[in-house]
Amino acid sequence: MLGIWGRSCLRPQSSNVAAVRNGTFHFASARSYHTSLVISLGLRNLRCKPAAGLSSTSRILKYLPTRRFNSTQVAPPTPPSRNVASKEKRSLLSRLLPAKIATNAPESVSSFRKIVALARPEWKPLTIAIGLLLISSAVSMSVPFTIGKLIDFFSSTNPQIPFGLSVWHASAALLFLFTLGAVATAGRSMLMRLSGQRIVARLREKTYSASLKQEVEFVERGEGDVLSRLSVDTSIVGESVTQNLSDGLRAIVMSTVGLGAMFYVSPTLTMLMLAVVPPVSLGAVFYGRYLKKLSNKTQEAMGEMTKVASESLSALRTVQSYNAVPQEEKKFHEKVETVLVLARREAIASGIFFGSTGWSGNVTLLGLLGYGGTLVSHGDISVGDLTSLLLYTVYVGSGLQMLTSFFSSIMRGIGAGVRVFEVLDRTPAIPYATGDEAPKDNLGIIEFKNVHFEYPSRRGVEILRDFNLELSAGESVAIVGESGGGKSSVHSLLLRFYDPIKGKITCDGKDIREFSTTSWRQIIGFVPQDPVLFTGTIASNIAFGNPDASREEIENAAREANCEFVWGMPNGFDTEIGRLSLSGGQRQRLAIARALLKKPVILALDEATSSLDATSERRVNDAVDKILRARQTTVLIVAHRLSTIARAERIVVLEGGRISETGTYRELVGRQDSRFRALMAAQLNAAAGEQVYLGGHEQVHEQVHEHESGEEAVELASHPEPFKEEHRSAPQLS
Numbered sequence: 109m110l111g112i113w114g115r116s117c118l119r120p121q122s123s124n125v126a127a128v129r130n131g132t133f134h135f136a137s138a139r140s141y142h143t144s145l146v147i148s149l150g151l152r153n154l155r156c157k158p159a160a161g162l163s164s165t166s167r168i169l170k171y172l173p174t175r176r177f178n179s180t181q182v183a184p185p186t187p188p189s190r191n192v193a194s195k196e197k198r199s200l201l202s203r204l205l206p207a208k209i210a211t212n213a214p215e216s217v218s219s220f221r222k223i224v225a226l227a228r229p230e231w232k233p234l235t236i237a238i239g240l241l242l243i244s245s246a247v248s249m250s251v252p253f254t255i256g257k258l259i260d261f262f263s264s265t266n267p268q269i270p271f272g273l274s275v276w277h278a279s280a281a282l283l284f285l286f287t288l289g290a291v292a293t294a295g296r297s298m299l300m301r302l303s304g305q306r307i308v309a310r311l312r313e314k315t316y317s318a319s320l321k322q323e324v325e326f327v328e329r330g331e332g333d334v335l336s337r338l339s340v341d342t343s344i345v346g347e348s349v350t351q352n353l354s355d356g357l358r359a360i361v362m363s364t365v366g367l368g369a370m371f372y373v374s375p376t377l378t379m380l381m382l383a384v385v386p387p388v389s390l391g392a393v394f395y396g397r398y399l400k401k402l403s404n405k406t407q408e409a410m411g412e413m414t415k416v417a418s419e420s421l422s423a424l425r426t427v428q429s430y431n432a433v434p435q436e437e438k439k440f441h442e443k444v445e446t447v448l449v450l451a452r453r454e455a456i457a458s459g460i461f462f463g464s465t466g467w468s469g470n471v472t473l474l475g476l477l478g479y480g481g482t483l484v485s486h487g488d489i490s491v492g493d494l495t496s497l498l499l500y501t502v503y504v505g506s507g508l509q510m511l512t513s514f515f516s517s518i519m520r521g522i523g524a525g526v527r528v529f530e531v532l533d534r535t536p537a538i539p540y541a542t543g544d545e546a547p548k549d550n551l552g553i554i555e556f557k558n559v560h561f562e563y564p565s566r567r568g569v570e571i572l573r574d575f576n577l578e579l580s581a582g583e584s585v586a587i588v589g590e591s592g593g594g595k596s597s598v599h600s601l602l603l604r605f606y607d608p609i610k611g612k613i614t615c616d617g618k619d620i621r622e623f624s625t626t627s628w629r630q631i632i633g634f635v636p637q638d639p640v641l642f643t644g645t646i647a648s649n650i651a652f653g654n655p656d657a658s659r660e661e662i663e664n665a666a667r668e669a670n671c672e673f674v675w676g677m678p679n680g681f682d683t684e685i686g687r688l689s690l691s692g693g694q695r696q697r698l699a700i701a702r703a704l705l706k707k708p709v710i711l712a713l714d715e716a717t718s719s720l721d722a723t724s725e726r727r728v729n730d731a732v733d734k735i736l737r738a739r740q741t742t743v744l745i746v747a748h749r750l751s752t753i754a755r756a757e758r759i760v761v762l763e764g765g766r767i768s769e770t771g772t773y774r775e776l777v778g779r780q781d782s783r784f785r786a787l788m789a790a791q792l793n794a795a796a797g798e799q800v801y802l803g804g805h806e807q808v809h810e811q812v813h814e815h816e817s818g819e820e821a822v823e824l825a826s827h828p829e830p831f832k833e834e835h836r837s838a839p840q841l842s
């Protein structure tokens with residue numbers, strides 16, 4: 109079945125599948141996000157016995173790229189002294205609890221407390237539900253007793269009904285009792301479920317909100333993991349605090365009341381029945397251990413399977429364009445087979461276990477019946493009592509079984525809780541929304557001062573090294589450099605997706621770390637290299653982050669960003685779009701409109717590296733040109749195309765993590781030994797068949813007075829003299 113599922117998933121339209129970036133799966137649309145949930149939930153359902161071990165997903169997703177907390181960003185680790193002190197306690201715990209939970213005993217305890225605290229707002233319905241549980245349990249526990257009495261009544265020559273009731277009265281009383289039991293069961297079940305769902309909903313919202321406030325690194329490197337915490341772990345926690353708790357209570361009531369009733373009816377027979385408990389428990393221990401080992405392996409195998417599925421689905425365009433569907437089906441099939449082999453072993457083990465426990469149960473019943481029959485024939489107990497006893501034995505047996513699974517479910521809940529609270533209680537490495545208000549105008553100079561930067565995931569690899577850059581208010585600066593040189597990283601630092609490891613970025617002399625991230629980001633319009641659209645209308649996409657913008661403002665921003673294509677769409681600004689349902693150029697212009705709508709004081713524009721078609725490129729360039737000419741905004745462009753570079757007031761060359769050269773376009777091109785010239789010549793020469801734009805000084809200085817047909821002439825009088833735009837699509841630097 110999984111094989112079929114995998115096959116059909118590889119064939120649908122690829123519209124909603126996102127990219128794999130930095131080894132992380134990015135599900136950017138609701139549908140692909142949903143796919144990821146389906147994968148994790150589907151896998152969870154695949155497990156035959158959830159009893160032993162932790163949340164399957166916690167292990168499944170171990171194999172997806174997950175964020176490992178690094179030393180600078182993690183919530184404070186457990187102090188060593190506490191570890192030593194609790195060592196002894198842990199060794200005992202380790203025998204009782206699943207390994208992962210036992211090694212994190214303090215975490216587990218606090219997770220358990222937090223789980224209980226989650227149920228606090230639901231105390232009223234939960235208390236009522238527990239009351240109803242006691243009523244329904246009392247009713248169901250009275251059934252064996254009643255059946256015994258009924259048998260005695262019908263087999264007796266002189267039938268007597270307790271309390272002197274008539275047959276009709278007794279029947280009516282029993283009917284009422286059973287109806288009461290049924291109503292109590294229905295009420296308990298509804299209340300427990302509803303409370304559970306409300307707890308899960310609250311937990312999901314809180315966890316989602318906490319995830320959105322983490323620094324991007326945390327979520328991007330473990331996105332799949334965060335999703336599984338949001339979807340699967342939260343529901344396990346909710347279940348454990350309601351459904352499992354209710355089942356556990358029911359099991360306790362069933363076992364204790366059942367045992368009490370059995371002792372009341374016949375202590376000897378009860379002792380006989382209890383003789384079977386030790387061997388069955390021993391069998392259960394061995395079975396449990398084997399199952400735990402097996403389920404660990406199964407979860408690992410399922411992790412591999414999820415990885416294969418996620419990779420192919422998130423790169424569906426590549427898979428389909430290379431006709432690699434059969435190849436991917438085969439890969440998936442192999443992983444499914446591994447899971448099936450393990451599932452088969454688990455099925456055999458559980459078959460043997462449940463078969464043998466059933467056998468021992470039946471043998472016990474036979475023993476009880478044999479010995480009990482003798483007691484009946486001696487007149488020591490009645491037939492009714494023996495029947496009640498046998499029925500209570502069944503109740504106690506199933507009560508004990510429920511207790512076993514209750515214990516493992518609670519353990520699972522605690523394990524899932526640890527994972528959820530890890531996100532929920534985590535302090536983001538880059539504080540969210542705390543700090544001073546950033547200036548909304550009169551920005552002053554923005555300065556990168558001796559900035560050193562390396563990505564937390566790649567410690568020791570310096571991307572920026574003593575990087576210095578000054579941006580005056582209203583200035584437009586283009587950063588150029590080799591691909592992978594760190595240009596986009598400069599934007600990431602400006603936007604405070606990361607902080608420098610040394611040095612600082614200041615705005616009018618004040619470290620931007622002193623501003624709250626929300627107010628600082630509010631004044632920046634960011635157009636990333638590969639803009640992301642969200643499922644919704646074009647208008648809602650432009651107004652992303654500005655939900656109160658009027659239609660007029662949205663249209664003005666779209667006009668300014670050359671989004672004329674919107675007016676040609678069937679429903680104009682109300683046209684529904686998906687993540688990839690527009691061309692690259694259209695997406696960029698929409699993203700520019702989105703940024704402009706913010707009326708940013710700083711515009712951080714990362715030019716698309718992917719080749720746009722000539723018209724799109726021209727329209728994007730014109731949109732950028734308009735912004736540059738307006739000169740109201742400080743613009744920092746990561747530029748790849750000559751056409752953009754030439755339009756900036758100043759160009760900085762980023763090499764070896766620092767700025768090697770700075771100047772106007774004219775200055776840099778004019779210098780024979782300029783790094784800028786060398787860099788561009790090298791990169792443009794690499795473009796086979798393309799004319800080398802910077803082959804000669806004179807070529808570069810030819811002024812363009814006319815543009816492509818129907819386009820506004822590009823007047824760059826205030827800019828350095830531009831290059832000759834001979835090709836329809838300008839070559840890129842990287």
Ligand SMILES: Nc1ncnc2c1ncn2[C@@H]1O[C@H](COP(=O)(O)OP(=O)(O)OP(=O)(O)O)[C@@H](O)[C@H]1O
Pocket residue numbers: 130563565566571589590591592593594595596597598717746842
């Ligand atoms: N999130 C990340 N984690 C770790 N390393 C990263 C991350 N993002 C980028 N890098 C690495 O940092 C270096 C600089 O990347 P960056 O994207 O800033 O380069 P760039 O100059 O903008 O490249 P391009 O012109 O190709 O877009 C690259 O070596 C890249 O592999």
